[in-house]
Amino acid sequence: MINAWGELIGINTAIYSRSGGSQGIGFAIPVSLVSNVMQQIIEQGHVDRGWLGIEAQDITPQLAESFGLKDTRGMLIAGVLRGGPADIANIKPGDIIKRINDKDIDNARSAMAQIAQLGPDAELVIEGERDQNPLTLKVITGRRPDVEP
Missing domain, CATH: 2.30.42.10 (PDZ domain)
Structure with a gap:
């Protein structure tokens, strides 16, 4: 997911849908959390919380x-x-x-x-x-x- 300036702000994870198509309700993980998790996986091979x-x-x-x-x-x-x-x-x-x-x-x-x-x-x-x-x-x-x- 990107904002109007082309910056990454999150990663989509799911949509709410009764029919299989998007109804405009989506769920995303914020980029701050994604980058923290990604860095830990790269450095340690796992995530510690x-x-x-x-x-x-x-x-x-x-x-x-x-x-x-x-x-x-x-x-x-x-x-x-x-x-x-x-x-x-x-x-x-x-x-x-x-x-x-x-x-x-x-x-x-x-x-x-x-x-x-x-x-x-x-x-x-x-x-x-x-x-x-x-x-x-x-x-x-x-x-x-x-x-x-």
Whole structure:
């Protein structure tokens, strides 16, 4: 996919279609992500992504009310893998994460993408709340363990 100036801005991955033809709805991977992945494949033969060993979910209006939050921005830690980077850093289920490395988090998906893009062995400063008290933790991203067949 190119813009009006002929610059590469993304790579098309899929289209939405009921009939087999394009209806004007397409999906693409941004060129910034593509070039990062391509460079890692060229240099290492594989892609390494940052990983914390957490299960995260979006903060719904109901969860925000339940946790006494002003808004739904951020993510709720729903689970922590024992022995993973988040566990080692003392991240707990029920923690609300609002910022990673001084960047506000909109939702769980964008936060997980931000973490993945950093790669393993990156230091993160995580800010949020635990039991309605301010929380600041440092965590070192890990490498996702291989899945056994």
